Amino acid sequence: MAVCFFNTMSRKLEPFVPLEPPKVKLYTCGPTVYNFAHIGNFRAYIFEDLLKRYLRFRGYDVFHVMNITDVEDKLIRTCRETEKPLKEITDFYIEAFFKDLDILQIERADVYPRATEHIPEMVEIIKKLREKGHTYEHEGSIYFRLSSFPRYGKLSHMNIEELKIGASGRVDTDEYEMEDARDFALWKAWDEEDGDVFWETELGKGRPGWHIECSAMSMKYLGESFDIHCGGVDNMFPHHENEIAQSECATEKTFVKYWLHCAHLVVDGKKMSKSLGNFYTLRDLLERGLEPLAIRWVLMATHYRQPNNFTFETVESASNSIRRIRDFRLRLNEIKGGGDELVEESSLCEKLFVDSLDDDLNISSALGAVFDFIRDVNKKVDAGKVGEKGAQNAINLLNKLNKVTGLFNPDFEEDVPTEVLEKVMQRQQARRDKNFTLADMIRNQLFEQGWVIEDAPQGPRVKRK
RNA sequence: GGCGGCAUGGCCAAGUGGUAAGGCAGAAGCCUGCAAAGCUUCCAUUCCCCGGUUCGAAUCCGGGUGCCGCCUCCA
Structure with missing residues (x-):
């Protein structure tokens, strides 16, 4: 079986065949660093x-680009309100962003291009579009003329004619400077509100529109056609639709082969919003004492195309699942001597794991295979059948699959303080003396200090609570 | 109004025609000095509702209900 992904463009599950195997060129829409x-x-x-790690696991040579939007309306507003330079604000949030990635064990992209450092590339594309007649100017701003790109809407299945109506009632066409309310800005002319955020270019004094940055930066690092674009x-609409329009008009090539879109996260069944009080940053959750790995688990364990309902109860449940895996590893580490090598169990588990993820990253099914494996192995360990080699094979498998999920190697408490170990020794002596009152007292003491003795x-066995 | 998604046990969640994975929580038992961990058993005659197709449907078709997203530069 081959890796298959649901391509938003075709709305079908498609076998994954990169343009130049084994290379995979991946672009993912990154953060706007205003908060x-x-x-x-x-x-x-x-x-x-998960996508990137899995592709690498399957032998692909992935080159991953994630943009950082560091110039945009909200940022400019923040500059005005705080009277701080743009770069000071964006540097601060970029650093915070990377720190959060590390906490969640998200692997770094190969390149994090910043929009402000790619203005010339954007200008080039806009010039090319202008030469080809896809643009028009109005008061110094440059707009993309959607009517010049008949395929517009093919990704999101939006009907261009119906968009024209502005049926949401939220688009007041009178306020638009464009020929058509659907057209979008490639280049925005400077105005006073922009303060010192502007670039003097061949297009005039101004700043780029949002959509053009992704086209410019993705094509710079990945080429005019690349494999996967996520977000x-x-x-999907309008950002990716606009990217397609700009890029394909500029290059006359297919921009992206596979479009993968992730469904939303909701909290307690509702869209996150500050007014509902269910809006959380990673910091907020850590302050509440949630375990980073459990957060990673919850965010990953629901299939990416399903809405994910985040609740504290689910995180608690994930923590318990992680504990089960940790205990399993602790148990395997204690095994000595000869016995079953768990060859069949390991290969079955790996096969099911791979088959599941091949199927559009079916993570729930893959996790199911791992838990089946754990149960089967525990059963054999209980029966005293598993040898040191088998235990090592099981650990190796978990480590191997951990490269994909990052969920199967929770931190161990290798560094149990000596005073705790001394207490444990005392308790052992008490048990040998059949002084169970003392033994239980020590165990309770240690429990109060955060240590579980089994x-x-x-x-x-000494574990952190 | 247009486009799209979702609805499976207390919670999370697999499963796209063959008779309901898995995790968490809960109950009983085995093990244990007692625990914990682990294991065993139990925990959805049923997959939002109503019709239909079929030997057979959670899975396909029709209708309905509910929830959610997008349609303004929100992942």
């Missing part, structure tokens, strides 16, 4: 992390 990213953003980034469903056949 801390929220967990909904991270849902998308974790989906993309949240909300970016009496395994091989001796006491």
Whole structure:
């Protein structure tokens, strides 16, 4: 079986065949750095992390580009309100963004191009579009003329004629300077509100529109046609649609082969919003004492095309699942001597895991295979059948699959403080003396200090609570 | 109004025609000095509702209900 993805463009599951195997060129829409990213953003980034890790696991040579939008309306407004330079604000949030990625164990992209550092590339594309007659100017701003691109709407299945009506009632066409309310800005002429945020270019004094940055930066690092473009469903229209229009008009080539879109995260069944009080950044969750790995689990464990309902209860449940895996590994580490090597169990688990993820990243099914494996192995361990080699094979498999999910290697407490170990020894002596009152007292004491003692056949097992 | 998605046990969630994975929570048992961990058993005669197709449907078709997203530069 081959890797298959649901391509938004065709609305079908398609076998994945990169343009130049084994290379895979991947572009994912990144953050606008005007604030801390929220967990909904991270849902998308974790989906993309799984995608990239899995492609690498399957032998592809992935080159990943994620843009950073560091010039845009909200940012300019923030500059005005705080009277700080643009770069000071964006640098701060970019640093915070990377820190959050690390906490969630999201692997870094190969390149994080910033919009402000690619103005010349954007200008080039706009010039090319202008030469080909896809643009018009109005008061110094340059707009893309949608009517010049008949295929517009093919990704989102939006009907261009109906868009024209502005049926949402939220588009007041009278306010638009464009020929048509659907047209979008490639280049925005400077006005006073922009302050010192502008570039003097051949197109005049101004700044780029949002959509053009993704076209410019993706094509710069990945070429005029590349394999995969990801983003949240909300970016499908108009952002990705506009990217297609600009890029394909400029190059006359197919821009992207596979479009993958991630569904939204909701919290307690509702869209996150500050007014509902269910809007969380990663910081907010960590302050509440949630485990980063459990957050990663929750964000990853729902199929990327399903809406993910984030609740504290689910995170708690994920923490318990992680504990089960940790305990399984602790148990395997204690095994000595000869016995079953778990060859069949390991290969079955890996096969099911791969088959599941091949199928449009069916992570739930893949996790199911891992838990089946854990149960089967535990059963054999209980029966005393598993040898050291088998335990090592099982650990190796978890480590291997962990490269894909980042969920199967929770931190161990290798560094148990000596005073805790001394207490454990004391307790062992008490148990040998059949002084169970003292033994239980010590165990309770340690529990109060955050340590759990389990009496395994091989001796006491010390774990953090 | 247009486009799209979703509806499976207390919670999360697989499963696209063959008779309901898995995790968490819960109950009982085994094990244990007692626990914990682990294992075993139990926990949806049923997959939003109503029709239809079929030997057979959670899965296909028709209708309905509910929830959600997009249609302004929100992942």
